[in-house]
Amino acid sequence: MLNRTLHISTSPHITDGTSTDAIMRNVVWAMLPVAAFAVYSFGLNALFVMTTAVVSCVLTEHVLCRLSRKESTVSDWSAVITGLLLGLTLPPIFPLWMTFCGGVIAIGLGKFMFGGLGYNVFNPALVGRAVLQAAFPVAITTWLPSFAIDRFQHVSSSVLALPFMEPTVDAISGATPLSAFKFDHVITPTYDLAFGLVSGSTGETSAIFILLGGLYLVVRKMMNWRIPVAILLTVYVFSGVLHLVDSTIYPSPLFMLFSGGLMLGAIFMATDMVASPLTPMGVVVYGVLIGVLVVVIRLWGGLPEGVMYAILLANAVSPHIDNLIRPRVYGTAKSRGT
């Protein structure tokens, strides 16, 4: 009995049972209701776009790992998150071949080039989305009205456009609430925004499902709640003050909160652990920065939406935030930066 070879391991010999792949998997679960609502409101088009994005990301990750003779890392589920996020940020009638390119770029350029999971500076999905926006400015701002009657029978010809073809737009572009505000000064009611009765990117229209997904992750301690809270509070307060100053120019803070990609960005994209700061203080600074940037870009920039660029910019400074804001080490006089 006591002649068995003993295992040797280094302390601690127990762990709290969390694991990175489980966290990633749960983020996917949390996004599924959002994705399901997207299919419900935009029909087959959205289903095709999201599926293509996920397949493209997972495939790219697998192939790149194999090409560099490393063990495939698709089992950590992070590529699925990237794919799903990318799909959720694209218009529902985005051509599939472009979607596929977006996935390849997100994983290849946004993640693999930096060294894979854990080393990426930016949220890979946003890298993919940013490149698509630059390459296909028209397609990426062609929207579909939600709840089209034939949405479960009919797939837009734009979605099925042949590779390297610009789509022929058959869908009447339903203006998003933000572009309606920006260019025509029309304010969409908050109720419609919260319940996704508007047009927009595949997954950004239902604030309620996004919030629920976020809540799930926070309860399971798989998301840093400080990030969305800091972003949303900043946007609310900042735009609230502006609204008080001049309500004819500046929209109400609730409109700012619930429109566009802010909810999706604050809850599922800015919270990418790898690309956000480590410390509680750093995370708050990061969130406030995103909030300010969103308002500034939306109200004074040339674009109707600024969430993507705001997050990308904050991603870029997040290592510096960690470098500058360091907790004071126990038993030392004060914090030290380098």
Added chain:
Amino acid sequence: MLTNNTFKHGVHPPEHKDETNKSPIRQFPFAPLFILPVEMHIGAPAEILVRQGQEVSRGQVLAKAGGYVSVPIHAPVSGTIRSLGNVHTISGKMVQGIYIEPFPSSTQEVMEGTPVDVESANPEQILQAIQDAGIVGLGGAAFPTHVKLKVPDGKHCDTLLINGIECEPFLTTDHRVMLEQADDIFMGIRYLIKVTSAKRVIIGIEANKQDAAKHLAWHIPRGLPVEIKVVPVKYPQGSEKMLITSLLGHEVPSGGLPIDVGAVVVNVATTAEIGRLLPHGRGIQERVVTITGPAVKKKGNYLIPIGTPLRFVLEEVGVTDNISEVYMGGPMMGVAVSNLDISIVKGTSGIVVFGEEHVTKSEKIFPCIKCGACVDACPIFLNPSKLGILAKFEAYDKMAESYNLMDCFECGSCTYVCPSHIPLVQYFRLSKSIVRKRKTKEVTNA
């Protein structure tokens, strides 16, 4: 008595203490052979005084202290020195040691020495007596207690902290000692007050040992300035720095000692040992050890003679067939045993045995995803994520200079919470030893 004061950060591993905290301390049988390594404390090895074939009686000094930072070793049994030679130790290193075969059917009476009276002895005499009794930190550190108790010139001790925290999961030795050896503890405190001239004494206990706190509070002798503080359960509260923060609200300066904030910390079992041995002038020959873990059949708290082979201990208590890992100490900071031919030494506070199904073995290691869990766990407020990445790039000097590596006391909280299962604390142990080596090189080259 009950306070909410505690240190910041830390972790809450499952306690698993219910399995043994109700079982009273029981005497363990004598093994047929005892193995005593001369290095079972921190400091210089003890120097062997006996020869092969010599007959010794229980309590006799077998090896004397090899210097100031060293302690003697006493015979745990009456018997014959079978041989002197190399013996295995937990670190894997072979050191000099003594094998003793007990006399069969001996009553195992303990030799009496020269008593040290707490009233009449002066502090120097008490310190000497503590060294002569072979006492080291029984919480696991095994650092010679007399060295720790010596208040350096120019410093003074305000508060004596008796550490009854026992924050390691599974272990219940200190718990049982507090319940069963209150008189010894208070006697020990008298000696300790005398050597440190502390004005007050606080016994720190975690809230999962309320019964022990009540028991001790009930037995505080009149006139002894002892206060009992019960703090919330959290790992690693039993470490000196965290204990001081929890009980006194101070931080020990980086690189400093408790005495820098006017405190001396002594483990509660060590205190009891002092109180029991000094009045008889005896040396330490046995200690309380919790033997537990899912693979142990007769779990419990046992009074085991020092030098009892681990193999004998496990045979006596019985282990399941799928035994896979054996730890000396608790599962957070204890060391995995590779060889059962080592023995119970003065610093062995517990033996935890896991079967195959309980070992969280070779969990897949992922890259650091910067989740920040380690940052929120580290009681020293380090950045284990960054340190881990720097360790991978072998940037040891940067770790020490810019990221306070040397303040890490290897509690393992960061590794415990890491979802990517990165063996952070193992990296830090290696990095620290490399930095230390480089430092000594610099000094010798200068």
